[in-house]
Amino acid sequence: MIMTNGVGIDLDRFRIAGEDGGARLHDLRAIEGAAMFERFQTVYRMLVSAAAAAGVGLDAVDLRVVDVFASVSREVAVSLCVSAGAADRQVHHATEAVERLPQVARLLRDGVIGVAAFDAVILQVTGVEGPDLVAAIDATTAADLAEMGGVSRGDADQSARRAVAELDPDGLRAKREARGKGVTVSHEVDGSDVAISTSPEDAARIDTSLTAVAETACKHDPRGKAERRHDAAVALLTGGRFACACGRDDCPVTAPAEEIAAALAKIVVHVVADAATIAGDADKAGWMDGFGVIDPHHVREVAARGDAILRPLDIAGLADGAAQAGNPYRPTAACDTAVRAVHGVCSEPGCERPAWKSDLDHVVEFNHEDPAAGGATCPCNLNSKCRLHHLYKTFADGWIDDQIIDANGVIWSEVTTPTGYTVRSRARNMWLLPEVGSVPCRHGEPVAPGVVDDADQPSRSRSRTKAKHAYRMQIRSRRRYVTACEATARAADLDSAAPPPF
Template identity: 55%
Template sequence: MTNTRWNEVNLDEVGATGPAGAAVIEALASGESFLAWRRLVVIIEMLAAGMAALGADAGDCARRMIDLEANIAGEVAVGMRVARSTAERHVALAVEARDRLPQSARLLRDGVISLPCFREIVLQTTGVTDGDAIAAVDAAIAQELREIGGVSYGDASNVARRMVAEFDADALRERRRAHSKGVTVSNDVDDATLTIAASVEEIALASKAIDARAARVCKNDSRSCGARRADAALAALTGNKFGCDCGSDNCAVRATDSEIAEEFAKIVVHVIAHESTLNGDSSKAAWFDGFGVIDAHHAREIASRPGTLIRPLDLDAVADCPFQLGNHYRPTAGTDVAMRGVHGTCVFPGCKRPAWGCDLDHVCEYNHEDPAAGGATCQCNLNPKCRFHHLLKTYGEGWIDDQVVDANGVIWTELTTPSGHTVRSRARNQWLLPQLGLIPCKHGRPVAPGVIDAATEPERKRTRTQAKHAQRMQIRSQRRYAMACAKAAATAQYDSAEPPPF
């Protein structure tokens, strides 16, 4: 009989009741993390009891098909109602929590990370085999994740990767080399998938090239963004031309081959690295926009590639004048790079949109009528937001964001939801540009921030209901087409004048 006593637990004691909002959601998420940790503890206790029962015979069972871990996994599978392979992964996580990453596992207990975050930490640290090294990496990961606030899956992945890169760079390098290049083709019932495995920098360049080609369509193109990307990539691979499917001979988007080549020549990827990393004096990790942390050796490899342009980031120039002299609303190139580099991604908790794919937003709105009275174009008032979160912050009801630089020069973002719940997060790449928050601001306090005109909010092309109906009609049409094809094939087979194949 299923245990249904969970509905008797007093959720008031853990803050999981009250007005519906982000605070309750966060409390429930912390509860899920605690229960996941508790499950790992129970599995560890089961393993310990099993080892104690085997005693001196434990070594003789190492080659058995149904060894201790397999036996425990079978019981876990029954308790969780999952497949054996899934249960074995939970047992493996429990072993990792006990033997290699006990401090990171306690983050689960305390609700700092989720179970998927812990799995990612395990994955990123797999290559560390030295006992002292994994202990140091585990301690550093736990300390960093406890301090940064609002930990997401991407945060856990990048922090773990950075600690491995700085404590045991060889482990990260060997893991990267183990992923060889290749092309994989897989076929499903109705679809086929082409997967290309290559280096981080090559895939980043290819992705941006596909985006540049896929963007050359007019507003009447009927395809989704994903469909356009697929068509653009296949056109490039097969040597065909990619174009708009609007069907109009007067389409405004008619790019020539030379125009496309010129567009591709502008494609760049950004890597932020310390000077000592590039000249080989340190093993300090670097940041690859759109991917995350890379080790020092990888950064030097990218720097040595033909066509790589290395530009020093002059923070003194940022301090002297963070905005363009001819337009105080626009930051200088140095300020732009610094703010995207120090945050790494969109600053909304959990969003992993790369910083160079975001808008650089004035946290306190810029006053175009009286710039001195509004939010300044300064490192203390700029951060990257993806287009959706930029619109949410600008036009959404009740959303408030702030950016604070503390006495130690640490940059923090604070987001308050409409329900009043505030999440405080440290700039994710503060470790890479620690001196940025120490630059003194030369502007006064904002007394009259810019006012947002609600009439400028963009509108959807169609309502959510219309989009759902269109999707359902498309699915029904595809099903009818598939049924018609199957019926036609069956009719052709049975109506054939040829004798049966037997």
Template identity: 35%
Template sequence: MVDRSVYRVDPDAVRARRKAAVDARGFWTERLDDGMARVEATSTAEKAIQISRRVDTLARAVCDNDGRTLAARKSDAHFCLVMGAAWECQCGNDDCDAATIPAEDGPTARPVPGTGSSMTLHVVCDLETVAGDGESPCFLDGYGVISPAHLEELISEPDVTVAPIGHLDDPLAPHTPGNPYRPSTALDTVVRARSLYCDVAGCERPAWVCDIDHIHEYDHDHPAHGGQTCPGNTGSKCRLHHNLKTHTAFLDDQTVGRDGRIQSVIITPEGLTVDGPAFDGTDLFPALKDIRFTAPQNAPPADTTPPGNPEPPPTRRRPRLADIHARRQTEREHNRRTRETEQQQAQAADPDNDELPPF
């Protein structure tokens, strides 16, 4: 939020400071004890993100029996990528099927996905800023707020694609045509641009490496029963928090405030309510709240049961998963009523305060 304010108030100073920072980039090593050393470098944010992703992808290209920690594998992967050295799993098994990268002059081996020359970086910005007519700050996924001057450098690179979202008057489709569960590209982009990070407060996983989660669980058997694929019922969650919500007693909820802002909460198994992030993409890009989507189609998924092999009817009144979803929905409704009561009491105690909690 501070960067956003500075970039808007004094863009000329931001441009000069960025030029000085780029000119001061460097590379150095530092001697450590026990025969170790540290290698450090400074570079532009987009280059650092690409290096980090490349190293991470290669470090994970091993089987489960590799005895190195992830941090140690990243160190080895960095050396292999810089020096063109061979990369292989160190499990010691002759039948290991992990992908490998050979030395530059070695034999051909199976390529590791994600280690090619191309990589996608996502930048969220206003169309006016892209055209050079605006001074609003932008957001580089995996880094944070960047200045319009930085954006100018990025879009001058080859193979840059500008993909406008919500610039037309017609509402957008919230899901793919043949699958009401799968978010459309437009909804996927809007949700990630709105969240910027994982929706759990304190988690800094970038939105474009997170999952798009249905807050109210989607009912695959009866889509009309709730859990729709729409802006108000989808959010960004990293894989860890997505799994916690899906497989444990953690409960999440999401509502749309009077100003169109998404308000999310997490309720822990102990009953502790944790409000969602206080800052999101709508603070940087208010126009995100103006993007409209059509109503989701609640047609049930196509029946893929082979003819002559009908599934046996369930012995329960409804499947166990449906019971879990119903219980969670009841808890969400109870929590919402509790929050509304608290807000009404706070408003009655201080009528002059038109800001509802938590803001």
């Protein structure tokens, strides 16, 4: 029994794992989803009841400020102690859950998806019109999420976006075009902001360009990553020069212009699409690394760009060799592309790090001493992991990572926590590249995986506690500086003011 404000919440009626750990957290998340589902049902019934009492239909046009929706929203705000805007969103979501997305809402009720995942689906479907089209997207998204395994907010977002992209590509294109392109400059009291509205592919190029330029500074540069990216953006936009700020005579960055040009020349935005869609013979959605699902119209627009390079991916050829001939640890270019493309993002449940900004990990460790005995360099044993989760997988005790290909050729990643809870997640882009899971493996089973030496684990420059304390001191110093400046300004104003007229 949990007590809150003197009211008891009986958790015994829910299925909850007995011991603390991943299984218990999963059950508690399911309870949150079920409770939110019931909240939506209750709010919707309140709407129906209020509309009946007022003698109006829920879909009736009502221009009054204080209409049925407003009355119910106010009661929601008072009951939940939230703002009017937050209450309006609750009523809107309740309407979406009952009227437009009932099948996805049932997944929330059953604990298959969480509250954040349901919110992501609502956001993707908000602009879709027509009951039949909405019903089709609801059914398609619900079926996909039900078979996905562990569903994160990002998984739900991309699943719904894919359904919209393939069932309503014209509507999605119209929405994308209506957003338009432009640059907005706004000024506040303490600074200014520059916002660029552009296409996902150009946004990816800008993002990668700023990071590439920012990383040309040497390791002694005192600026943080965000500040270096800012300075890189200003330099690129104004035609200025981005330089290292270390101030050292022996700075190794001696030719920044050449280094920046070389860094920018290496920038690539990866888009994975079906050849028939590019040719205009099909309308299958595509995938843009760092963004996600793009509609078929967008696929063809990207392919038609003057700077686009189209490279066919020979997945069938991986059967003859997925590793480089001279280095069995390194995958071939085709294998590297296929693995990153089919996973789309880091394979850790909930992580959204793009695949091409992640490492390729041998799930069963590669044996450098005896490659034939260890984990193979093959799509069956490779997945994308961001650097952080790659380090976790390699050095954290008690965790087990695995990858399974089922009888239907579907690739599943598994993570088992130290408390014994296992999450199985389908490779995100199996819908786009289902043939990757059917590549025949020519290698044998691993019998002697590689051994990791914990001495190779990277270390922090300072402990978490020291970093936290340093951050607090930085905030305190900044506040003291601002307070001192304000006090000095007030004193100056008083000194320069004329004597009071009395």
